[in-house]
Amino acid sequence: MDFALLRDAFWGLTFDGLALGAIYALISLGYTLVYGVLRLINFAHSEVFMIGTFSALVASGIMGVKVEDDPRTGWGMIFTLLVCLVAAMLASGITAVLVEIIAYRRLRQRGATKLATLISAIGVSISLVELFRIITDSLPREFPRIMDKTFLFSYAGADIRNDKVIVIIAAGLMMFALERFITKSRYGKGIRAVSMDENTSTLMGVNINKVITVTFLAGGLMAGAAAFFYILVYENTSFKVGFFLGISAFTAAVLGGIGNLKGALFGGFVLGILETYTSAVFGTAWKAVISFLILVLVLLIKPTGLFGESIQQARV
Amino acid sequence: MKKIISAIATVALVVGTAVAVAPAANAACSGKLKIAYQGPLTGPEAALGINELNGVKFALKKFLDANKGANVDPTVYEVDDQGDPAVAGPIAPKVAAEECVVALVGPAYSGASKVSLPVYLSAGLSIITPSATNPTLPSFSKSIFHRAVLTDDYQGPAAARLIVSKNKNAKVFLVNDASDYAVGLQKTVDITLAGRVVGKDVTPTGTTDFTATIAKIKKSKATAVFYSGYFSQAAVFVKQLRDSGSKITFASGDGTLDDQFIKLARKAAEGALLTAPAIPMETASPKLAKEMAALGWKPGVYTTESYDAANFFLEAIKAGNTDRASINKYVSTKSHKGLSKTLKFDSEGEVSGADVNGFIVKNGKLVLLGAIK
Numbered sequence: 001m002d003f004a005l006l007r008d009a010f011w012g013l014t015f016d017g018l019a020l021g022a023i024y025a026l027i028s029l030g031y032t033l034v035y036g037v038l039r040l041i042n043f044a045h046s047e048v049f050m051i052g053t054f055s056a057l058v059a060s061g062i063m064g065v066k067v068e069d070d071p072r073t074g075w076g077m078i079f080t081l082l083v084c085l086v087a088a089m090l091a092s093g094i095t096a097v098l099v100e101i102i103a104y105r106r107l108r109q110r111g112a113t114k115l116a117t118l119i120s121a122i123g124v125s126i127s128l129v130e131l132f133r134i135i136t137d138s139l140p141r142e143f144p145r146i147m148d149k150t151f152l153f154s155y156a157g158a159d160i161r162n163d164k165v166i167v168i169i170a171a172g173l174m175m176f177a178l179e180r181f182i183t184k185s186r187y188g189k190g191i192r193a194v195s196m197d198e199n200t201s202t203l204m205g206v207n208i209n210k211v212i213t214v215t216f217l218a219g220g221l222m223a224g225a226a227a228f229f230y231i232l233v234y235e236n237t238s239f240k241v242g243f244f245l246g247i248s249a250f251t252a253a254v255l256g257g258i259g260n261l262k263g264a265l266f267g268g269f270v271l272g273i274l275e276t277y278t279s280a281v282f283g284t285a286w287k288a289v290i291s292f293l294i295l296v297l298v299l300l301i302k303p304t305g306l307f308g309e310s311i312q313q314a315r316v
Numbered sequence: 317m318k319k320i321i322s323a324i325a326t327v328a329l330v331v332g333t334a335v336a337v338a339p340a341a342n343a344a345c346s347g348k349l350k351i352a353y354q355g356p357l358t359g360p361e362a363a364l365g366i367n368e369l370n371g372v373k374f375a376l377k378k379f380l381d382a383n384k385g386a387n388v389d390p391t392v393y394e395v396d397d398q399g400d401p402a403v404a405g406p407i408a409p410k411v412a413a414e415e416c417v418v419a420l421v422g423p424a425y426s427g428a429s430k431v432s433l434p435v436y437l438s439a440g441l442s443i444i445t446p447s448a449t450n451p452t453l454p455s456f457s458k459s460i461f462h463r464a465v466l467t468d469d470y471q472g473p474a475a476a477r478l479i480v481s482k483n484k485n486a487k488v489f490l491v492n493d494a495s496d497y498a499v500g501l502q503k504t505v506d507i508t509l510a511g512r513v514v515g516k517d518v519t520p521t522g523t524t525d526f527t528a529t530i531a532k533i534k535k536s537k538a539t540a541v542f543y544s545g546y547f548s549q550a551a552v553f554v555k556q557l558r559d560s561g562s563k564i565t566f567a568s569g570d571g572t573l574d575d576q577f578i579k580l581a582r583k584a585a586e587g588a589l590l591t592a593p594a595i596p597m598e599t600a601s602p603k604l605a606k607e608m609a610a611l612g613w614k615p616g617v618y619t620t621e622s623y624d625a626a627n628f629f630l631e632a633i634k635a636g637n638t639d640r641a642s643i644n645k646y647v648s649t650k651s652h653k654g655l656s657k658t659l660k661f662d663s664e665g666e667v668s669g670a671d672v673n674g675f676i677v678k679n680g681k682l683v684l685l686g687a688i689k
Contacts, residue, residue, distance in 0.1 A: 002532070009531040016527040067582060138358040138398075140548050142580045149559050159561060234524055236552055236580060238360060244522050279528030285494060285518035287528075 005280045012158035013276045019164035019233065021272020022171035026226035027249035028256070028264040029178060030096070030219030036195040036259040037215045040114065043121040044103065046246025047128035048096045048220050052227025053143075053237035054132065055091030056084040060144055071148040080146050081232070088231075089224035096220025097213055099124050105209070132239035140238040143231045167229040174225050175265055178218060182261060187214045195259070248275070255295055257305030266306060345416035349638060351376060351629055352393040352417045353622070354407075354432065355424030355447075359398035360548040363576040363616065365424050368446055369394065370613035371597075371622030372421050374604075377611070379630040388633060393417050397428045399546075401496075404428035412439035419443070419629040419643050421622055426450030427496040433457035442644035444628060444659075446621035449570065449593065450500045454664045460644055461665040464621045464656070466593040466672060468497070471569055472504025474672035474688040475591040479540050479567050480512070481688075482589065486565070487514045489538035491529060491553070493545030494520040501569050502544040514538050521549060526556045533562065540565035547572045551580035558584040565589060573617045578680055590675040591688065594618050599684055600655040624654030 006013065027049055034042040063080045065072070072080055103124045107117050151159045182188040190211040193201040202208055230245070231237055252271040256263025271291060278290040302308060353372045355365035372392050380390055395411050397404035404423065411417060412435050420436065420443045423429040429448040433456040436443055444462040445453070451467040479486050488509050492498035506513055515536035517529045533541055541557070541564060543550050550572040557566065570592035578585045597605040597615035604623075608615050632646035651660035657670045671687035 005532060005535055008535060013528065013531060016525075020525050020527070067579075133358065138360060138362050139576070140360055140551075140580060142551075142582065145582075151561065161559070234552065235555060238548075240360075241524075244524065276525070276527055280531055283517055284523060284526075284529050285520055 001281055003281055006277060009157060009280065011156040013280055014273060015158050015160060015164065017273035017276035018269060019167045019272070020276065021252075021269035022168050023226045023230050023233075023245070023268075024249045024252045024272050025265045025268025026171050026174060026222045026229070027245060028253040028268045029175070029222040029261065031250050031253040032256075032258055032261060032264040033191070033215050033219045035253070036261075037191055037212060038104070038108070040104070040117055041121065041250070042099070042216075042219070043118070044099045044124040044128065045096070045219065045223060046242030046249075047125050047132075048092045048099065048242075049223040049227050049230075049245060049249075050132065050237070050239065050242035051095045051128070052088040052092035052224035053231045053241055054136075054141070055224070056088040056228045056231050057141055057143055057237065059084045059087035060146065065144045065146055067142050067144045069144060071145045073148075077147055084146070084231075085225065085228045088228040089221045092224030092227060093217045093220035096216040096223070100212060100216040105212075108212075129239055129242070136239055138239065140236050143235040143237065145235065147232070163233050167233060171225070171229060174222060178222060179261060181218065187211065191215055191218075251292070251295055254305055255298060257307035260305070260307045263305055263307030270306075345418070345638075347416050348387050348389040349418045349633060350389045350391075350393040350414070350416045351626060352395055352411060352414075352420040352422070353626075354395035354397055354404075354411070354420055354422030354428070356399035357394060357396035359400065359403075361399040361425070361546055363547070363574050364447070364571075364618065365396070365399065367574075367614075367616030367619045368422070368424055368622040370608065370615060371446070371619040372626040374608050374611065374613055374619075375623045375626035375630060379627070379634075383634060386634070387638070388630070389416070395420075395422070397423060397425070397432070399425040399428055401427040401431045405431045408432040408435035412436055412441055417441065418633070418638070418640050419647075421446060421625045421629070423448055424618075425497060426453060426500065429453050430456055430496060433461065436460055440640045440644065442629070442640060442647055444625035444647065446625050447570065447594070447618045448497075450496055452500070454666070457665075459648070462625075462647055462659075462661045463666055464625045464654075464659055465618075465667070466670050467666065468501040468504050468569075471591055471593050471672050472501050472506075473508040474674070475501075475542065475567060475569055475589075476505050476508035478589055478591055478674045478685075478688050479509075479542065479565065483539055483565060486512055486540045487536070487538050488512050489514055489533045489536050489541045490516045491541060491543045491545075492518055493523075493549055494518050495545065497571060498544040498546075501571075502542070505542055505544070519545075519549070519553070521545070523549065524552065526553050529553075530557055530560045530562065533557070533564070534560070538564060540567055543568045543572065545571055547574040547577035548580065551577050551585070554581050554588065555584040567591075570594060570617065573675060573682070575616060575682065578677055578682070582680075585677045586680075588677040590677070590682070591672055592617060592675070593670060593672045595620050595656045595671075595673060596682075596684060597623070597655075604655070620654075620656045624652065624656050624659060627654060628652040628659050 030045045103120045190206050194211045252267035253264045256267025279287045353369050356362050357365045424447050426448045437457045442460050446464050449468045451469045454461050492502040567589040573590045573592045597620045600620045632643045637643045674685035674688045
């Protein structure tokens with residue numbers, strides 16, 4: 001155990017943990033939104049994220065960026081980054097909506113059990129992973145460096161790097177936008193109404209299918225943004241990239257209280273920081289053990305997660 | 317009567333099952349003899365397996381060109397274990413049950429070898445691995461085991477010597493990916509470096525964020541890091557290490573020695589010191605390397621060793637051995653002058669008189685530094 005490292009490199013670890021947590025939080029929003037509305041764990045969500053990473057990669061290729069190129073600068077860089085971000089978000093959003101239409105809608109309309117839907121979700125997840133395994137020849141892919149990575153400043157021994165700052169700020173803005181959308185917009189009201197009581201919402205004239213499509217779309221867009229930020233920082237992806245991140249993001253959603261937007265955000269950041277701290281103190285091999293032990297402890301004390309409420313109550 | 321029928325049915329079932337899973341050591345092959353190759357042909361480690369498969373394919377093609385009419389299938393029997401013990405486990409019995417598979421080049425990875433070898437031992441299927449370097453493997457397979465390269469008992473100390481030769485006052489941080497191969501290799505590096513090791517961390521396969529490990533490396537004031545694991549993760553690690561501003565020496569073993577490592581890590585790979593008990597085809601025989609490339613089989617790490625292993629088996633077949641037992645006896649007792657070295661196996665199936673080579677990544681290319689003294 002190396003508590004001295006945690007003490008010495010505290011701010012550096014916290015900053016890196018926040019950047020990782022921001023990515024977890026963005027992915028976990030998709031899990032929590034779908035759960036809030038459908039009471040369903042969307043196991044294919046990790047693949048929605050994976051498709052986002054590949055779309056950003058394809059978009060960078062279309063923009064003429066090659067892996068051997070030097071990083072871009074100025075407006076060219078900003079434009080390329082934005083195109084990649086939008087491509088990832090769109091691809092993930094569309095994938096999420098398609099997954100809902102193909103794998104869940106019919107089952108839902110026919111009154112299938114939750115278990116049947118769950119199996120369908122796992123089936124979609126495996127199909128997408130295998131599809132990308134075949135397409136990519138099972139090889140990892142490298143993402144070109146569009147933006148040079150530089151240290152902006154140092155604070156208490158922590159080197160603050162530009163890409164991670166962008167991730168934390170942009171993720172924060174996205175989450176804020178989603179929060180506003182859920183609390184203020186017409187569709188947001190619909191989402192909250194359906195998550196509160198599906199039957200009553202229908203009687204009140206809420207178009208359930210539309211609301212559910214919007215829910216998947218919103219979750220997919222967030223996962224797409226997470227995919228872009230992930231590939232911006234780590235610069236590689238593979239067909240199985242969603243697996244480990246998906247588990248972490250799902251854990252974050254449960255930790256915060258699944259079905260609760262603020263819980264997902266909080267859970268994501270807490271898990272990101274927790275994983276980084278435990279890696280430093282106990283060794284990276286112990287990261288998962290300690291993080292999950294803490295998750296179990298939290299759930300033992302508070303079975304509904306830290307926030308433990310659902311979307312409809314998150315309006316204030 | 318019902319009881320008798322059910323008793324007969326039970327006996328029949330048991331006998332049937334026993335026949336179905338019985339070792340195919342002496343089963344006759346009615347068609348052409350097949351040479352199998354086992355390693356990762358898909359999955360993140362596929363590049364290494366494809367290098368090796370290309371070597372086997374090339375040996376087979378050269379053999380059949382020179383020996384027209386030989387009773388050998390022109391297609392290599394490909395066994396894709398993805399380098400993963402969990403995948404290799406269920407596949408091995410199927411390979412063993414293929415009567416016409418008389419010899420196997422592989423398995424490529426130590427972890428996958430540990431689960432496959434006991435099955436091949438019971439089936440009497442002779443194997444020559446071109447790259448599984450974990451020293452404990454002979455205990456899993458005894459008589460059918462042969463290894464065309466030196467073990468990690470040699471590679472680890474050589475890697476340690478290579479690091480020290482570049483920096484006399486090296487202080488080394490050790491990182492491994494928790495795989496059988498990585499743990500075994502790191503152990504021998506650790507012993508040789510002794511007092512120079514300033515810290516260790518384990519980053520299990522699948523780790524994407526190395527922040528904490530890098531923080532530890534920086535705090536330890538290490539001047540070099542030795543990463544024990546495979547290229548796909550090594551690339552992610554070295555990239556994050558360089559992005560953190562660290563310029564310390566990065567060294568790794570044969571798991572990282574692959575063009576894919578350079579492709580994935582790009583500039584971060586520059587200056588990386590790598591070791592392997594292997595010799596590139598381009599160095600062993602530039603002529604054959606060109607010939608291979610012209611056929612679309614680009615040689616890479618362990619291609620030469622796989623080529624030698626396949627040729628040893630083909631030589632055994634040419635000498636009139638057509639079943640698993642006689643082929644195994646041939647490779648266990650005779651010697652074969654290969655491109656990388658003369659293959660002559662001792663009672664444990666280990667080869668002697670070979671070198672561990674050092675490499676450095678320079679201008680995006682792997683450059684051979686020569687045998688590590």
